[in-house]
Amino acid sequence: MASINGASSNFVPEQLFHTILTVIDYSHDPSGANRTTFVLKTHGTLEAAKQYAIHSLESLNFAPTDFQQYHIRGSRGVSESWSHGDGVLLFARAFDGQEFLVGIDTTPNNEALTATPDGNIVLPEGAKFLHYVLQISVDYNADRSGGLQTTEILGVYIHRVDAWTAAHKCLDPAQYAEYDRRGDSQFIGEWPFGEDIAVHAVSETGQNHFIAVKKPPEQKHELKQHNLRK
Structure with a gap:
């Protein structure tokens, strides 16, 4: 278990969990081929990444009312019918036809980044x-x-x-x-x-x-x- 500045409860996770946003620009290409992927944030636990992912568009100063459709996976209960892909946690469609799909990608923690108990990555002062x-x-x-x-x-x-x-x-x-x-x-x-x-x-x-x-x-x-x- 890692320790930074005496925080003995911090730890070095084996995996990193990245919140990924894919924007599909149907407004310029109806085929859906025009898509761009962004890494929004990284966490040391899957649960922390999931909690961030479902609110990640708001962290970019979007509001649910900015979209024609705005769906969080699981928000309608266990019987919910989800048609936006197995790895998608948040789906939004803008009024101009652009679609926003938020999911989580996982990579090894090769740089031994440290996380807090609640899953946030510890950054040095100034970063x-x-x-x-x-x-x-x-x-x-x-x-x-x-x-x-x-x-x-x-x-x-x-x-x-x-x-x-x-x-x-x-x-x-x-x-x-x-x-x-x-x-x-x-x-x-x-x-x-x-x-x-x-x-x-x-x-x-x-x-x-x-x-x-x-x-x-x-x-x-x-x-x-x-x-x-x-």
Whole structure:
């Protein structure tokens, strides 16, 4: 059992539980292919993550009345019929057709982050949030707009510099037909991808992979498509 500043009841969980928000923009693409995933917060216990997840849109300054539909899983009792996916805890549909799906993803606690008994992650003084190393994969062959994206959490770090260091080591250049890394001499002063992108790689089949360092969105206006430029 870990101890920080004498808090002997704090502990280092084996797993981290991340609240994930997926925004599907049906207003611009009726197929539902245009979707973007955000990591909102991380907890050390599943129960704490669930409690946060069902109120997570409110933490971004949304209100239930901002939506045409707003459903929390389980709020209607055990006999509730739920049609929004097994992993979805909160479903909301905006008046413009955008859908918001909130669920929980789990990763190993490789950095040995410490949690309080109620499941909150302990951050050192001065730190306000965690930094996430994400792999965003885009299949431009299937959707030339780049809207067809999948996002995977590769790492969670307290310090941004550690996240950036890890981001540069996630992919093996030998496994890709094209491999671009921010900081390489040919990109000094003209990195063609988003400012949060550390690595861009293209597989033999043409799928694009972006390794990004992201922080959680704090306001609803920050819920924008990942700034990826091919």
